[in-house]
Amino acid sequence: MKIAQVAPLWESVPPVLYGGTERIVSCITEELVRQGHEVTLFASGDSTTSARLMPMCAEALRSTTVIMNYEAPLTAMIEKVFSSAPEFDLIHSHLEFIPFPLARRCRTPMLTTLHARLDQPELVPVFRKFVDLPLVSVSDAQREPLAWANWQATIHPGLPKHLYAPQEEQGRYLLFLGRVAPEKGLDRAIEIATRVEMPLRIAAKIDRQHAAYYKSVIEPLLDHPLVEFLGEVTDIEKEDLLGHAYALLAPNTWPEPFGLALIEALACGTPVIGTRCGAIPEIVEHGVTGFLCDTLEDMAQSIRHVPLLERTRCRQSFELRFSAERMAQNYVAVYGNLLGVPAKAPVTSSDLAFGLTPAKQG
Numbered sequence: 001m002k003i004a005q006v007a008p009l010w011e012s013v014p015p016v017l018y019g020g021t022e023r024i025v026s027c028i029t030e031e032l033v034r035q036g037h038e039v040t041l042f043a044s045g046d047s048t049t050s051a052r053l054m055p056m057c058a059e060a061l062r063s064t065t066v067i068m069n070y071e072a073p074l075t076a077m078i079e080k081v082f083s084s085a086p087e088f089d090l091i092h093s094h095l096e097f098i099p100f101p102l103a104r105r106c107r108t109p110m111l112t113t114l115h116a117r118l119d120q121p122e123l124v125p126v127f128r129k130f131v132d133l134p135l136v137s138v139s140d141a142q143r144e145p146l147a148w149a150n151w152q153a154t155i156h157p158g159l160p161k162h163l164y165a166p167q168e169e170q171g172r173y174l175l176f177l178g179r180v181a182p183e184k185g186l187d188r189a190i191e192i193a194t195r196v197e198m199p200l201r202i203a204a205k206i207d208r209q210h211a212a213y214y215k216s217v218i219e220p221l222l223d224h225p226l227v228e229f230l231g232e233v234t235d236i237e238k239e240d241l242l243g244h245a246y247a248l249l250a251p252n253t254w255p256e257p258f259g260l261a262l263i264e265a266l267a268c269g270t271p272v273i274g275t276r277c278g279a280i281p282e283i284v285e286h287g288v289t290g291f292l293c294d295t296l297e298d299m300a301q302s303i304r305h306v307p308l309l310e311r312t313r314c315r316q317s318f319e320l321r322f323s324a325e326r327m328a329q330n331y332v333a334v335y336g337n338l339l340g341v342p343a344k345a346p347v348t349s350s351d352l353a354f355g356l357t358p359a360k361q362g
Helices: 020-034 071-083 100-104 123-129 140-146 186-196 208-223 235-243 260-267 296-303 311-321 324-339
Strands: 002-006 038-043 052-055 090-093 110-114 135-137 151-154 174-180 200-206 227-229 247-250 272-275 290-293
Touching: 002 020, 002 071, 020 038, 020 260, 020 324, 038 071, 071 090, 071 100, 090 324, 100 110, 110 324, 123 140, 135 140, 140 151, 151 324, 174 186, 174 208, 174 235, 174 260, 186 200, 186 208, 186 227, 186 247, 186 296, 200 208, 200 235, 208 227, 235 260, 247 260, 260 272, 260 311, 272 296, 290 296
Parallel strands: 002 038, 002 090, 038 052, 090 110, 110 135, 135 151, 174 200, 174 247, 200 227, 247 272, 272 290
Antiparallel strands: none
16 A cells, blocks of 8 residues: 555654653554555654655754744645545544544545544543544544544554563563653652652653643652652663663543553553553552552552562563554454555565664655
8 A cells, every 4th residue: 555654743652751642653654565565754854764755854853953933834734635635545644633634625534643642621622523534543442532523443552662662670670761741640640759758750841831730739749769760761761761660650530542651661561650640550460560550559559569570571562462463464454444454464674674764856
């Protein structure tokens, strides 16, 4: 199949540091190429891919010092995608609902994977207006506010099996991985760690809109001798941090659509202690790969039971349920349904089976 993958421009594909959506787009793209499909990636020019790259701006918007109006390159990209539509069998968009008006007027089918939360009331009239457009959710929990939408499948995100190596030895510190935001519960993670008197390492991004929250709520908590704030980390740093952690804490207070950090932890063999909300119960198998909790007290109590869990089971769960290969195969099945094409066994390219090559630009 000839497939267009349309990524956000905020981060490169894959991202250098934080960037969940762009990482998923990269994994889908690379695995589709490996399976023998002809893929064109619309993304920032500093992206790295084995697909044909259509660079829509020189560098990711978060790191640029040149572009002031972020909507300009995004608008240009959407126009480029749909003016090129006849070249593709299918367009796979990761831009949420932004391209919906053009998709309805385009003869080439467009599938949209929604990565963001869907429980905001203002989204209802938009999705009602475009209720015919096919969608994929990243978790069953994510789609609940719009259960009536045109869902084709729930496809959990996946990562390459070789991206992180599992560590069998249990670590001595707790880890918080993600971003600093009230709904992510970093203050709760600090409270849990200090309550059980275990070191907590924090690898987190601080968005501009949450800078005041960090300054007023989080920064005063960092003076505790058990707490260490590391900021954003690379994949190599992340592998070391996750692999040698006692457990990953996910004390969320919001219905997170997925949570890539959780499957990154499982890939490294590290159990997850999380709240019973959003997609977390779809990822963590209670008593097997971690613990699902309702209160901070539950989370603190669960920490002492972590030695009862087998780290090999965490890795096995990742390989069976959250691999990039499984994710891409599920997407190919959805593509086939939309195009009326019977599913075929993937034809892999051995030349592309082990990592990324320099981008081929179109």
